[in-house]
Amino acid sequence: MWDWLLKGTGKYGWPAYTILAGLVLTVIEILLIHAIAGS
Amino acid sequence: MELVSFEWWSMIVRWLHIFSGIMWIGHLYYFNFTQTPMMPKIPAEQRPAVTGFIAPTALFWFRWGAAATIVFGLILAWMSGFLGQAVALGIGSHDKRFAAIGIGMWLGFIMFLNVWVIIWPNQKKILGLVTATPEERTRSARIAGLASRVNVMLSIPMLYGMVANHFYA
Numbered sequence: 001m002w003d004w005l006l007k008g009t010g011k012y013g014w015p016a017y018t019i020l021a022g023l024v025l026t027v028i029e030i031l032l033i034h035a036i037a038g039s
Numbered sequence: 040m041e042l043v044s045f046e047w048w049s050m051i052v053r054w055l056h057i058f059s060g061i062m063w064i065g066h067l068y069y070f071n072f073t074q075t076p077m078m079p080k081i082p083a084e085q086r087p088a089v090t091g092f093i094a095p096t097a098l099f100w101f102r103w104g105a106a107a108t109i110v111f112g113l114i115l116a117w118m119s120g121f122l123g124q125a126v127a128l129g130i131g132s133h134d135k136r137f138a139a140i141g142i143g144m145w146l147g148f149i150m151f152l153n154v155w156v157i158i159w160p161n162q163k164k165i166l167g168l169v170t171a172t173p174e175e176r177t178r179s180a181r182i183a184g185l186a187s188r189v190n191v192m193l194s195i196p197m198l199y200g201m202v203a204n205h206f207y208a
Contacts, residue, residue: 005188006181015072018188022195029142029196033203037129037138 049118056111062104063154064194066097071191075184090166098162105154112147116140135207143200150190150197157186 005021008014074089074097081089116122121137125144129137161183164171171179 002185005192006184014188018071018192019195022192025192026196026199029199030203032142033135033138033207037133037135 045118049115052111052115052118056108056115059104059107059111062100063108066101066104067187067190067194069097070101071187075187094162094166095168098159098166102154102159105151109148109151112144116144136204139200139207140204141200143197143204146193146197146200150193153186153190158183158190161186 003009004014004017006014008017074094078086078089113122116125121140124132124134124137125141127137128141128145129135129139132138161179163169164179165176165183
């Protein structure tokens with residue numbers, strides 16, 4: 001289930017998925033910041 | 040700015056927070072980007088040099104760097120006067136700075152717990168610092184590896200929260 005994060009897939013290595021997942025979380029974080037404390 | 044002013048001490052604590060943060064996250068990236076991927080490629084007779092000497096020392100600076108980062112970060116937030124608002128994620132403050140630094144702080148705290156509650160106890164089994172069966176070691180390697188990888192992933196939004204706090208000012 002978590003092999004994409006630990007080992008990657010046949011196509012891309014784990015760094016691609018880990019960094020992409022981190023960037024997706026960052027977008028969610030930006031939306032949260034605006035939702036929590038938006039003017 | 041006076042040498043012994045409150046602002047000067049606040050700057051010193053920020054300096055120490057960043058120093059220990061680099062110590063922590065630097066080792067996190069070393070484990071994930073360098074050591075772990077290289078282990079299967081190292082000749083078997085040379086692996087004890089990594090597991091017996093390099094890894095235990097790296098883990099020492101890694102986990103204590105994590106602890107120091109959290110301690111100096113909490114002191115810094117308190118000295119900056121926003122510890123309570125940040126812990127509350129800035130809810131009700133209508134201030135994006137507190138939401139940003141608060142999310143960054145909570146992500147950092149989750150990463151710190153990952154280090155001390157999941158990664159380190161499992162690493163002790165992997166490195167043979169505590170007794171464990173081969174099955175337990177295999178299971179510990181996967182758990183510690185996954186927790187460490189999750190920390191790499193969380194470090195990206197965590198760092199955004201730390202630096203974006205200044206952008207929203």
